[in-house]
Amino acid sequence: METTHDYVVVGGGSGGCVMAARLSEDANTTVCLLEAGGDGTGALINIPSGAVAMLPTKINNWGFETTPQPGLNGRRGYQPRGKTLGGSSAINAMVYVRGHREDYDRWANQEGCTGWSYQEVLPYFKLSEGNERIRNAYHGNQGPLNVSDLRSDNPFQQHYLNAARQAGFKITDDFNGEDQEGVGIYQVTQKNGERWSVARGYLLPNLHRKNLIVHTRALVQKIVFEGTRAVAVDVNVGGQVQRITARKEIILAAGALQTPQLLMVSGVGDAAQLQSLGIPVVAHSPEVGKNLQDHPDFIFGYQTQSTDNLGVSLRGSWRMLKEILRFRRERRGMLTSNFAEGGAFLKTDPSLSAPDIQLHFVIAMVDDHARKFHFGHGFSCHVCLLRPRSRGSLTIQSTSMADAPLIDIGFLNHPDDLEDLVKGFKMTQRIMQAPALAQWVVKDKFTAHVKTDDDIREVLRNRVDTVYHPTGTCRMGSDDKAVLDTELRVRGVQGLRVVDASAMPSLVGGNTNAPVVMMAEKAVDLIRGHSRVGSVDEPVQQASTHAQLMAAAPVA
Structure with missing residues (x-):
């Protein structure tokens, strides 16, 4: 194992894959990526429907649990996180959503994150994106992260849209354009009907580079400091601990749960606790x-x-045999489904400037993250609160990275979150009970006896859990209390930067994978000291031109 590199990237998830691939574009720069899980390949990852085998298990998944939650009647929540190259982009529902423009303007104007306004981050979204269909000022078409329409051809998409129309909601075909609000079908990070994880888009096509070293099944133990400068990491590979040194920087991309854990076990955190x-x-x-x-x-x-x-x-088994054959021939049909095919961004109060709830319409019965089995066929609909007021925290229980962190997610601790979800529950129920969907219902599994607002509050406390978007545990900002500065550098030390969802100052109104890819693309320019996207006043042409030069290799 080579033990000295210019950059050492800890974590091969979405942020880490972008950083390793982009930094190694310079042949004079050496990069080492360390990933605790596997190599990001295989049928369960590449076939979209394979997620059903990974999400509820520890296959390519850390499978964390929270501490008992008072807001959830004492239940423990579930926190699946990807454990393979590609990270959670290798096990998620592949939904391509960026959040609302107000989220990034809030970062810049209210939360002290200069340089992170919507106008300033849009070019980086476009730089990363290879959208197959939508070509306009809001989208990129040549980036490494392929974005496509679903190829499942499922008729329930139309039933869902018809129900939304019957319930009085408008239909949209782009949640990432000028107006996020509406009901529609998600675009997904797929290519030719296969999952297009961030590893597959950015990292795997570039493993031939001599200046890029990737080690899998390599669990980093701690960051090594000389004084207050981060100079190396100790990593366990094959049962042996080795020290890998960084000449320039160590980049933490282990995610919102394990990046703060690694900082704490290495001596960066609350002094009394450490x-x-x-x-x-x-x-x-x-x-x-x-x-x-x-x-x-x-x-x-x-x-x-x-x-x-x-x-x-x-009957479903016979249908599935035909779908397997169809996937092999056409890369279309049920096996290409991301499950959460339909979406929506809605306002519980029309006076709101941005949607505050999001829906994921699923073409299967989902109960406890697919950990509870139901025989037969079904459909489901998630409703989540986009800007919760509740805050949680994460601590460590030992000095070892092999011990899971203690995760207090804090769900429904703030009373307004519960009341906003009651409103979201009622809005979603209007769609579910519209004739276009109601005609297909044989049995309402979880809400048949929910009649009053108090009934809704109780079923929420009994059944709410994560939709897999933990963020904010190493927030960036311009104030002295922020863990990171606005260039993602860890305050109080040198040579250490964080590029993952933990850096978000506040949660965006949507799925978090695309925003992390954007943050990593911007971080590359922050490290290099120059912009690849030109002036923020002309993002479209500059981002598109660069993306054409940097497009990843097609699928073999």
């Missing part, structure tokens, strides 16, 4: 692990007789 565990303090940074945010999410579930929806039955 000292209580016998960890020498390198920098007192009490907000490490604080400010944890996630989208609280409730799922409606319905039993149906239709085999257009995924499920287990004798």
Whole structure:
């Protein structure tokens, strides 16, 4: 193993894959990427429907749990996180959503993150994106992250849209354009009907580079400091701990749960807590692990007789055999489904300037993250609160990265979150009970006896959990309490930067994978000291031109 590189990237998820691939474009720069999981390949990852085998298990998945949650009647929540090259982009529902423009303007104007306004980040979204269909000022078409329409051809998409129309909601075909509000079908990070993880888009086509070294099944133990400068990491590979040194920077991209854990076990965090565990303090940074945010999410579930929806039955088995053959021939059909095919961004109050709830319409019965089995076929609908007021925190229980962090997600701790979700519940129920969908329902599995607002509050506390968007535990900002500065550098030390969802100052109104890719693209320019996208006043032409030069290789 080569032990000295210019940059050492810890974590091969969305942020880490972008950083390793982009930094190694310079042949004179050496990059080492360390990933605790596998190589990001295989049928379960590449076939979109394979997610059903990974999400509820520990296949390519850390499978964390939270501490008991008072807001959830004492239940523990589930926090699946990708454990393979590509990170959570290798096990997620592949939904391509950026959030609302107001989210980034809030970062820049209210949360002290100069340089992160919507106008300034849009060019980086476009730089990363290779959208197959939508060609306008809001989208890129030549970037490494391929974005396509779904190829499942499922008729339930139209039932869902018709129900939304009947319930009085408008239809949209682009959640990432000028107006996010509306009901539609998600675009996904797929190519030719296969999952297009960030590893597949950015990293795997470039493994031939001599200046790019990737180690999988390599669990970083701690960051090594000389004084307050990060100079190396200790990593366990094959049962042996080795030290890998960085000449320029160490880049943490281990995600919103494990990046703060790694900082704390290495001596960056709240001094009193670290000292209580016998960890020498390198920098007192009490907000490490604080400010944890996630989208609280409730799922409606319905039993149906239709085999257009995924499920287990004798009729469904025969249908699935035909779908397997179709996938092999055409790369179309049920196996290309991301499950969460339909979406929506809606306002619980028409006076709001941006949608505050999001829907994921799923062509299968979902119960407890697919960890509870239901025989037969069904469909489901998630409703999540986009800008929760509740905040959680993360701490460590030992000095070892092999021990899971203690995750207090804080769901429904703020009373307004519960009341906003009650409104979101009622809006979603209007769509589910519209004739276009109601005609397919055999049984309402979870809400048949929910009649009053108090009934809704109780079922929310009994069933709400994550929709897989933890963020904010190493927030950036211009104030002294922020863990990171606005260039993603860790305050109080040198040579250490964070590029993942933990850096977000506040949660965006949507899925978080595309925003992390954007943040990583911007971080590359922050490190290099020059912009690849030109003036923020002319993002379209500059981003498109660069993306054509940097497009990843097509699928073999």
